[in-house]
Structures are given as C-alpha cells and as structure tokens.
Amino acid sequence: MSTSTTLPGGTWTLGDSAVSRFGYGAMQLAGPWVVGPPADHDGAIAVLRAAIEAGITHIDTSGAYGPHVTNELIREALHPYPAALLVATKVGADRDAEGGWPTARRPADLRRQVEENLRTLGVEALDLVNMRMGDAQGTRPGSIAEAFETLAGLQQQGLIRRLGVSNVTPEQVAEARTVAPIVCVQNMYNLAHRHDDDLVDALAGDHIAYVPFFPLGGFSPIQSQELSAVAARLDATPMAVALAWLLQRSPNVLLIPGTRSTAHLHENIAGAGLSLSAEDLAELDRIAL
Incomplete structure (x- = not known):
C-alpha cells in the first residue's frame, strides 16, 4: 500500500517510533x-485505508468502542500492519447493556482488556496502551498507582510495548511516571479548554507527547461564535482552525481527529495545515478567557 508523507506537523517520536503528528481516531467508526x-x-474500511495512504502512522482505538468493533475494523482493513504504523488503544472502562462506560480498573479487568485488544487487533504485543482514568464527565482525583502497576507488569511480560495515560490530572501523570515511563498523555484540550497549558509545556520539555481529544468539544455559544468569526476571516472551517491551532500550540501535540468519511478525512488533513499568523493566534487565545 503506497503512502504519502506530506502531512501537516511532521513527526514526533513516541518512545522509539516516529509517528505522524496528524493521526486518526477510530471511535466514530462504530455505530x-x-x-x-x-x-x-x-x-x-475505506477510511482506514485512506488514512494509511495519506501517510498517517498513528491510529487511536479502544476495545470499548463497539465494543471491539473498531479494533476488528482496523484488523480487517490493515492487517498485516505496515511497519511504520502505531496503533494505540485504551483500557480502564467496559461497556454495559445500556451503552454506559463503567470503570474496570482492577488487575483482572485490565489483564482481560489487554488480552481482548491483542485478540481483536490480531497482534502479539500492543504498540501503546493508555490507562484511562476519570469517567465520561472528565478527570477525577485518585491514585493511578495500582492500575498502572498492572499495566507495567504486562509490559514487562512483553504484551505491551509503550505506556500512556488518558483523562488524567497532572498529579496522576506524576504518579504514573513513578511507576513506569510514559510516552503520552491523552486529555481533553482545545481552544476553549486550556486547563492543561502548563502540563503540555512540561511534557514537551520531557519529550512526552500530548494527545488532545474533542478539538471542538465543550465550547460555549459565545466561544463558538468567536471561533467561527476567525474561521470566516481566514476562509476556513472552525475545525480547520481548531486543528491548526493545536498543531501550532506545541511540537509535542499529536492530533487524532475522527471521521467516517474519506472526503472529511482529507478536509481535516488540509485544514490542519492552515498557517495561523501571530495576530490570528492572539485572537484565538482570547477564546479561552
């Protein structure tokens, strides 16, 4: 399968693997x-293959999506996987009959989820596993140590290559790092939600990636109007501006926007390459105020 390497943002090294800073999030592929x-x-299947053909080498998924649906689609579309591709998954939550996301962080739960991800992705070792904390409403205080020690043990057994954390507080990031090295933090962060500004910068200094989710999530109507006004002036979409701002925010920021459409995938790629001036950035920074 031929690929292109002309993606906005260039690459970032996750552990020992260089990945495209513009990645793809598979959550929307489920029902x-x-x-x-x-x-x-x-x-x-076409979207996943188009992502690889565009040069994307970082795909984000989870066994809880479907459940197992996105993993199985990734396997069907892309297995045997290109050598350059890194597939990141998450553990820490299950799905219930009502479609909820109950936490599942006991050692036995985490081992089961890792084994399910191995089976559904069709691999002997997972490229990257993020330990997801908090709940559907956001981060929650509390210790990550026991759960992360379980994943570190599975890493030592050769079932996981790299570790990360998701939906976490700065204190949980620090605690996880006392247990085992991490290569990324995956949290909600965008133009309107800048609570992790200090964390983004601190992680960049330690060469740890920051992977924001919901690039347009949680905007108030006023904030959305401000973003739309900037986008109109630049003859771009709000999503394009939001993605471009994230890429220009810090070199350790990796994007994982999702879509069900190949056309929208290419629109997102083009949009993320939008060049924002200092004046644009100053105006966008006021959205979070």
Whole structure:
C-alpha cells in the first residue's frame, strides 16, 4: 500500500517510533453512541485505508468502542500492519447493556482488556496502551498507582510495548511516571479548554507527547461564535482552525481527529495545515478567557 508523507506537523517520536503528528481516531467508526457496527462497513474500511495512504502512522482505538468493533475494523482493513504504523488503544472502562462506560480498573479487568485488544487487533504485543482514568464527565482525583502497576507488569511480560495515560490530572501523570515511563498523555484540550497549558509545556520539555481529544468539544455559544468569526476571516472551517491551532500550540501535540468519511478525512488533513499568523493566534487565545 503506497503512502504519502506530506502531512501537516511532521513527526514526533513516541518512545522509539516516529509517528505522524496528524493521526486518526477510530471511535466514530462504530455505530451510534459508539455501540455496534457502522452503518457503512465498506466506508469504514475505506477510511482506514485512506488514512494509511495519506501517510498517517498513528491510529487511536479502544476495545470499548463497539465494543471491539473498531479494533476488528482496523484488523480487517490493515492487517498485516505496515511497519511504520502505531496503533494505540485504551483500557480502564467496559461497556454495559445500556451503552454506559463503567470503570474496570482492577488487575483482572485490565489483564482481560489487554488480552481482548491483542485478540481483536490480531497482534502479539500492543504498540501503546493508555490507562484511562476519570469517567465520561472528565478527570477525577485518585491514585493511578495500582492500575498502572498492572499495566507495567504486562509490559514487562512483553504484551505491551509503550505506556500512556488518558483523562488524567497532572498529579496522576506524576504518579504514573513513578511507576513506569510514559510516552503520552491523552486529555481533553482545545481552544476553549486550556486547563492543561502548563502540563503540555512540561511534557514537551520531557519529550512526552500530548494527545488532545474533542478539538471542538465543550465550547460555549459565545466561544463558538468567536471561533467561527476567525474561521470566516481566514476562509476556513472552525475545525480547520481548531486543528491548526493545536498543531501550532506545541511540537509535542499529536492530533487524532475522527471521521467516517474519506472526503472529511482529507478536509481535516488540509485544514490542519492552515498557517495561523501571530495576530490570528492572539485572537484565538482570547477564546479561552
């Protein structure tokens, strides 16, 4: 499968692997509310293959998506995986019959989830596993040590290559790092939600990636209007501006926008390459105030 390497942002090294800073998040490939199969199975396969053909080498997934649906789609579309591809997954939550996301962080739960990810992705070792904390409403205080020690043990057994954390507080990041090295932090962060500004910069200094999710999530109506006004002036979409701002925020920021459409995938790639001037950035920075 031929690929292109002309993606905005260049690359970042996760552990010992250089990945495209523009990646792809697979959550939207599952059915409504991230439950069940996609309405367009062939379209989902096409999006995944188009991502690889565009040069994307970082795909984000989770066994909880579907559950197992996005992993199985990734395997069907891309296995045997290109050598340059890194597939990141998450553990720490299950799905219930109502579509909820109950936490599952006991050692036995985490081992089961790792084994399920290995099986559904069709690999002997997972490239990257993020330990997800908090809940669907956001981060929550509390110790990550026991859960992360379990993942570190599975890493020592050769089932996991790299470790990260997701939906975490700065204190949990620090605690995890006392247990084992991490290569990334995956949190909600965007133009309107700048609570992790200090964390982004601190991680950059330690060469640890920061992977924001919901690039347009949680904006107030006023903030959305401000973003739309900047986008209109630049003859761009709000998503393009939001993605471009994230790429220019810090070199350790990696993007994982999701989509079900190959056309939208290419729109996101083009949008993330938008060049923002100092004046644009100053105006965008006021959105979070």
